Amino acid sequence: MADKVSVRHDLEHTALTPPSATSGLLEAFRRRYLLRLMVRREIQARYARSLFGLAWSYINPTVRFFTFYFVFGILLARGNIQNFAIHLFAGMVLVHYFTETVNSGTKSLLTNKGVVQKMAMPRELFPFASMLVSLYHTIPQMIILTIACLWTRTWDPDLVGMGAALLGFTIVLLFSTSLGLMFSVFNVLLRDFGRIVQTFLNVLPFTVPMMYPYSMITERFGTGWPHDLVMANPLAEAVLLIQRGFWWTTTTSEPYSKSFPPDLWQRGFIMLGVCVVLLAFAQWVFSRLEARVPELLI
Amino acid sequence: MTTLDHPVSPAAPPPAEPLTSIVVDGVSKEFALQYQRTLKKIALAKLRKQKVKDTFLALEDVSFKVPQGQSIALMGLNGSGKSTLLKLISGVMKPDAGQVLTRGRISGLIATGAGFHQQLTGRENIFMNAAILGMSKEETEAKFDDIAAFADVGRFMDTPVGNYSSGMFARLGFSVAVHVDCDIFVADEVLAVGDRPFKKKCMKRMEEIRESGITMFYVTHAAASVRRMCDRVIVLESGKVGYDGDVDEGIKYLHYDDSDDEPDVADEDSADEELASDI
Numbered sequence: 345m346a347d348k349v350s351v352r353h354d355l356e357h358t359a360l361t362p363p364s365a366t367s368g369l370l371e372a373f374r375r376r377y378l379l380r381l382m383v384r385r386e387i388q389a390r391y392a393r394s395l396f397g398l399a400w401s402y403i404n405p406t407v408r409f410f411t412f413y414f415v416f417g418i419l420l421a422r423g424n425i426q427n428f429a430i431h432l433f434a435g436m437v438l439v440h441y442f443t444e445t446v447n448s449g450t451k452s453l454l455t456n457k458g459v460v461q462k463m464a465m466p467r468e469l470f471p472f473a474s475m476l477v478s479l480y481h482t483i484p485q486m487i488i489l490t491i492a493c494l495w496t497r498t499w500d501p502d503l504v505g506m507g508a509a510l511l512g513f514t515i516v517l518l519f520s521t522s523l524g525l526m527f528s529v530f531n532v533l534l535r536d537f538g539r540i541v542q543t544f545l546n547v548l549p550f551t552v553p554m555m556y557p558y559s560m561i562t563e564r565f566g567t568g569w570p571h572d573l574v575m576a577n578p579l580a581e582a583v584l585l586i587q588r589g590f591w592w593t594t595t596t597s598e599p600y601s602k603s604f605p606p607d608l609w610q611r612g613f614i615m616l617g618v619c620v621v622l623l624a625f626a627q628w629v630f631s632r633l634e635a636r637v638p639e640l641l642i
Numbered sequence: 643m644t645t646l647d648h649p650v651s652p653a654a655p656p657p658a659e660p661l662t663s664i665v666v667d668g669v670s671k672e673f674a675l676q677y678q679r680t681l682k683k684i685a686l687a688k689l690r691k692q693k694v695k696d697t698f699l700a701l702e703d704v705s706f707k708v709p710q711g712q713s714i715a716l717m718g719l720n721g722s723g724k725s726t727l728l729k730l731i732s733g734v735m736k737p738d739a740g741q742v743l744t745r746g747r748i749s750g751l752i753a754t755g756a757g758f759h760q761q762l763t764g765r766e767n768i769f770m771n772a773a774i775l776g777m778s779k780e781e782t783e784a785k786f787d788d789i790a791a792f793a794d795v796g797r798f799m800d801t802p803v804g805n806y807s808s809g810m811f812a813r814l815g816f817s818v819a820v821h822v823d824c825d826i827f828v829a830d831e832v833l834a835v836g837d838r839p840f841k842k843k844c845m846k847r848m849e850e851i852r853e854s855g856i857t858m859f860y861v862t863h864a865a866a867s868v869r870r871m872c873d874r875v876i877v878l879e880s881g882k883v884g885y886d887g888d889v890d891e892g893i894k895y896l897h898y899d900d901s902d903d904e905p906d907v908a909d910e911d912s913a914d915e916e917l918a919s920d921i
Contacts, residue, residue, distance in 0.1 A: 639674075
């Protein structure tokens with residue numbers, strides 16, 4: 345027989361620890377290999393046994409895009425914004441990323457219940473992996489967006505604009521991860537939660553300035569409370585930021601002062617801070633409620 | 643970290659003594675029983691002054707310590723809290739009161755069949771499962787052939803495990819668990835589904851695990867395998883420790899000895915027989 349395990353693993357210098365202890369979301373960095381396997385599995389599983397497979401990731405947003413484009417751009421003649429389609433699509437990339445993350449994150453513990461009930465692991469990885477899968481699915485949409493911008497022949501991208509788009513993406517990443525994390529546990533405690541989330545996600549695309557210009561809000565409400573309410577949603581800032589990067593740089597006749605709030609950058613960074621705090625809060629909520637998850641997963 | 647080795651007992655043991663592997667200290671676990679599921683039913687039940695929910699103590703003030711390398715049989719009737727205790731030790735659940743501490747890497751199986759994804763193939767599940775148990779890609783690759791040979795699912799290795807027979811499913815789960823380079827091995831009536839040759843193979847493997855100095859903690863109802871494999875018996879009775887100590891005494895305590903179908907222990911063959919049929 346080889347050496348006893350206690351010698352081989354140097355157990356004398358290993359501490360006694362609670363077997364369920366994890367460092368929460370930070371485990372995502374420590375257990376990258378496991379996370380990679382989980383992401384790969386979810387990419388496979390999301391469209392398992394479906395004929396179109398990954399194509400559904402594009403069919404859905406495309407149909408939605410044309411619906412919005414037709415209703416808002418043509419019927420309601422919101423198309424008087426220059427390059428309205430890009431204005432809309434740039435926003436939709438982020439909104440779609442957000443809804444996909446929150447949706448699949450909310451369901452993540454339930455869909456993985458076989459593993460959750462039987463194996464000890466940092467369960468934060470499930471909603472986090474869902475977020476990464478959604479992020480993966482935005483890549484082709486970003487390519488389409490870039491092609492559309494080039495198509496206009498008037499696209500003049502600048503570094504500041506790309507920075508704005510990146511900031512918008514980061515806000516959505518943090519915001520959707522926080523919500524996915526919290527909602528995944530809520531959904532185990534109370535299955536109604538998934539439906540409540542679904543309802544909100546259906547309303548969400550209409551509350552951010554992508555089917556209509558930002559100027560419409562200010563023209564109608566000035567900078568009064570309805571304006572503040574719309575802008576209290578981090579997603580609104582994120583959408584404006586990505587429009588700054590992709591849409592505005594394709595236009596020749598849209599004045600910056602009309603299309604964006606004067607304090608867009610300040611708002612963006614404040615929302616970034618808010619989302620960081622929210623993520624810490626979500627982790628706290630998750631850690632507190634997680635203990636009851638395995639027994640409620642039936 | 644060396645000085646913090648024993649947060650529970652302030653006096654560190656002399657170095658000659660084996661290390662503590664598992665500490666279970668005043669552990670309780672409570673489950674909620676909810677009788678009504680919807681708002682309407684809850685409201686109606688409240689009106690009728692019926693109970694809406696109740697709690698139930700699956701484990702109550704359980705305490706014991708396990709030195710490294712000991713193998714323990716956890717015994718008791720169905721519903722006495724054995725699986726709950728195993729889940730607490732493996733870290734799947736957290737205790738409501740008290741604390742559980744373990745040293746080193748834990749592997750094993752809780753309930754039959756591991757946490758597998760139905761759509762993934764056997765091969766993919768081995769990698770996924772090994773990763774959850776803390777093995778790296780290289781480690782899994784190095785051990786893959788052993789794992790596959792032990793599970794012996796043949797050409798089904800590359801089909802989704804959803805198509806497996808329950809025996810194959812259990813075999814694959816067990817195979818991954820026993821190949822993890824762990825310090826604590828927990829097993830929960832794992833061998834209930836496998837066929838006889840596989841059970842024999844499992845017993846052999848579990849003996850190897852025991853001999854390599856891994857702490858073993860396993861749930862069983864088979865007296866003969868307990869005699870052969872274990873140094874200590876813990877009996878749970880409605881969530882409390884009813885007995886903790888010597889193997890023969892423990893089996894007597896449970897009256898598992900005086901049943902008619904119990905074979906003579908001195909007779910190795912019939913003990914094997916029992917292993918194969920009863921585990």
